[in-house]
Amino acid sequence: MRVKSIAFHSINYVLFGSFAFICIYPFYYLLLVSVSNSDAVSSGLVVLWPSGFNVEAYKRVFVYKGITEAFFISVSRALAGTVVTLFFSSMFAYVLTKKELFGRVFMYRSTVFALYISAGLIPWFITMKQLGLADNYLLYILPTAISPFLLILIKTYLEQISPHLEESAMMDGAGYFTVFMWIMMPVSVPVLAAVGVFSAVTQWNSWQDNFYLVNNPHLQTIQLILINFLREADAFSNPANMNDLLANASRQRISPFSLKTTIAVVSIVPVMLFYPFLQRYFVKGIMVGAIKG
Amino acid sequence: MRFMVNRNVARSKNRWLLSGKATLLLMAVPCFVLLVAFVYLPLWGWSIAFFDYKAGLKFSQMDFMGFKSFTYMFKQPNFANVIRNTLVMSGLYFLTSPVPAIFAILLAEMNSKRVRQWIQTTTTLPYFISWVLVYAVFFSLFSVGDGIVNTLLLNFGWIKQPLNPLANPHIVWFFQTGIYLWKNLGFSAIIYIAAITSIDPELYDAASVDGAGRLNKIKHITVPGLVSTFLTLLLLGIGNLLNNGFEQYYLFYNAIVADKIEVLDYFIYRIGITMSDYSLSTAIGIFKTLFSILLITVANMIAKRVRGSGII
Numbered sequence: 001m002r003v004k005s006i007a008f009h010s011i012n013y014v015l016f017g018s019f020a021f022i023c024i025y026p027f028y029y030l031l032l033v034s035v036s037n038s039d040a041v042s043s044g045l046v047v048l049w050p051s052g053f054n055v056e057a058y059k060r061v062f063v064y065k066g067i068t069e070a071f072f073i074s075v076s077r078a079l080a081g082t083v084v085t086l087f088f089s090s091m092f093a094y095v096l097t098k099k100e101l102f103g104r105v106f107m108y109r110s111t112v113f114a115l116y117i118s119a120g121l122i123p124w125f126i127t128m129k130q131l132g133l134a135d136n137y138l139l140y141i142l143p144t145a146i147s148p149f150l151l152i153l154i155k156t157y158l159e160q161i162s163p164h165l166e167e168s169a170m171m172d173g174a175g176y177f178t179v180f181m182w183i184m185m186p187v188s189v190p191v192l193a194a195v196g197v198f199s200a201v202t203q204w205n206s207w208q209d210n211f212y213l214v215n216n217p218h219l220q221t222i223q224l225i226l227i228n229f230l231r232e233a234d235a236f237s238n239p240a241n242m243n244d245l246l247a248n249a250s251r252q253r254i255s256p257f258s259l260k261t262t263i264a265v266v267s268i269v270p271v272m273l274f275y276p277f278l279q280r281y282f283v284k285g286i287m288v289g290a291i292k293g
Numbered sequence: 294m295r296f297m298v299n300r301n302v303a304r305s306k307n308r309w310l311l312s313g314k315a316t317l318l319l320m321a322v323p324c325f326v327l328l329v330a331f332v333y334l335p336l337w338g339w340s341i342a343f344f345d346y347k348a349g350l351k352f353s354q355m356d357f358m359g360f361k362s363f364t365y366m367f368k369q370p371n372f373a374n375v376i377r378n379t380l381v382m383s384g385l386y387f388l389t390s391p392v393p394a395i396f397a398i399l400l401a402e403m404n405s406k407r408v409r410q411w412i413q414t415t416t417t418l419p420y421f422i423s424w425v426l427v428y429a430v431f432f433s434l435f436s437v438g439d440g441i442v443n444t445l446l447l448n449f450g451w452i453k454q455p456l457n458p459l460a461n462p463h464i465v466w467f468f469q470t471g472i473y474l475w476k477n478l479g480f481s482a483i484i485y486i487a488a489i490t491s492i493d494p495e496l497y498d499a500a501s502v503d504g505a506g507r508l509n510k511i512k513h514i515t516v517p518g519l520v521s522t523f524l525t526l527l528l529l530g531i532g533n534l535l536n537n538g539f540e541q542y543y544l545f546y547n548a549i550v551a552d553k554i555e556v557l558d559y560f561i562y563r564i565g566i567t568m569s570d571y572s573l574s575t576a577i578g579i580f581k582t583l584f585s586i587l588l589i590t591v592a593n594m595i596a597k598r599v600r601g602s603g604i605i
Contacts, residue, residue, distance in 0.1 A: 042444070117582060126338050279421070
């Protein structure tokens with residue numbers, strides 16, 4: 001019995017240990033390549049620690065204006081997009097909990113149905129163009145303002161807050177908007193944190209809107225820049241001087257491979273910085289939703 | 294008399310304003326407008342499927358084609374192939390659906406809470422990164438010239454030719470399933486971990502008293518406790534039979550694996566954007582959406598019949 005138990009635990013630890021390893025190591029490897037000498041990389045010397053440590057690739061990458069610009073576009077859309085989603089989705093969730101709202105059932109059903117319906121690529125593409133959102137920064141933040149999935153998560157949370165809290169504020173003469181902003185939002189922080197994390201990560205990882213509808217070189221996202229670098233062959237979508245950067249780099253004995261991993265590392269840094277914090281809130285939020293639902 | 298009526302109207306109007314119903318509506322309307330603009334307004338574009346669409350023309354100036362695009366869709370030389378790939382990928386994802394539950398069960402058996410948390414933190418990491426980065430990761434691991442996997446295997450003399458799993462049509466279905474699982478496993482397990490936490494611990498204590506071992510406890514307490522979650526997710530997944538997603542397939546697409554990896558979502562993109570056939574692409578999109586809604590409705594009916602409550 002004891003032997004069996006020890007065997008079970010050992011196998012279990014080995015299984016989870018290896019899976020955890022393959023979940024982290026690839027990212028560590030990207031980091032290693034980005035700071036190592038290119039020749040050492042291609043001869044297989046870079047496995048656990050860097051060889052010929054240098055930050056040349058980073059210097060190269062940051063000189064290229066497109067990347068710093070795209071980095072800030074991505075950061076700003078993550079921030080602005082999250083604020084917009086949090087505000088509109090939770091405001092809508094709040095008013096949808098109010099029986100006295102005119103047309104409540106209709107609006108709620110439309111929101112839930114939105115989970116299952118999708119117009120498809122071309123209709124979406126043409127509609128966005130006609131709304132004037134092509135080559136427009138607002139394309140990044142407005143379409144996600146109401147997220148049906150997140151809205152339902154928030155609404156479920158709001159429904160189990162004691163109504164007395166709201167009633168007493170209303171007695172004191174507060175209106176619905178005041179109650180929403182200064183009472184309901186603050187008490188919903190746990191669920192709003194999860195929703196905020198989800199929307200920030202989604203924003204940071206998005207590139208399709210950029211890919212289909214934004215050509216302006218000053219509005220590129222870091223993800224699309226990374227795609228372009230990973231598939232250098234795609235000459236049409238490439239900013240003209242990307243090829244210069246690649247050519248320059250090879251003259252400096254930095255392989256295109258190092259350059260690509262460097263951009264990949266740059267694109268993951270914000271996620272990694274906040275990850276432990278993100279993960280905790282996110283898992284908590286999902287747990288709350290899962291147990292309730 | 295008339296004066297009285299007016300005053301009554303005015304008073305009820307005032308009461309309506311004061312009751313705050315106006316505020317509520319004022320808060321709801323912008324949100325509803327946003328929802329309609331980005332979810333329902335694009336549905337207007339479905340009409341493109343019925344016309345010979347040309348950019349810049351009004352619908353009245355385009356040729357009406359009726360359902361021609363829909364029949365044309367089935368005549369596409371690739372169509373059968375695309376449907377096969379879509380169903381194969383969905384089928385493989387479907388086969389892996391018990392894996393997150395097994396992950397959660399085994400994780401719950403670990404004694405140390407700190408180790409459990411650490412494993413959860415590390416294994417959910419791939420979920421939070423973009424598909425672009427997933428591609429960058431696999432590219433850097435398996436790339437033929439520089440990738441670490443090939444370099445190490447060649448150095449050890451285990452292989453003579455570099456492997457190129459990213460461009461191997463024989464294994465691409467399993468490789469993509471593996472990548473998908475790698476990205477989503479830790480995250481998908483969260484819901485099962487939550488379900489296990491909500492099982493009454495007294496059940497386990499009672500079973501221990503009765504002399505049940507680890508395996509018996511898993512078999513008779515944990516697994517039955519997860520069945521309803523598992524079935525709900527499975528039924529919800531049925532609605533996604535034709536939706537494999539676009540990003541993974543776009544990024545891992547290349548000429549060598551094209552025949553095996555082109556799924557419906559990629560096909561819609563290729564027809565619509567690369568080949569600029571808006572009408573056909575829209576028709577395929579409509580087919581996909583309507584078929585998904587049909588599937589989810591059927592799944593919901595089955596759920597209602599079998600366990601008395603729907604999933605929607």
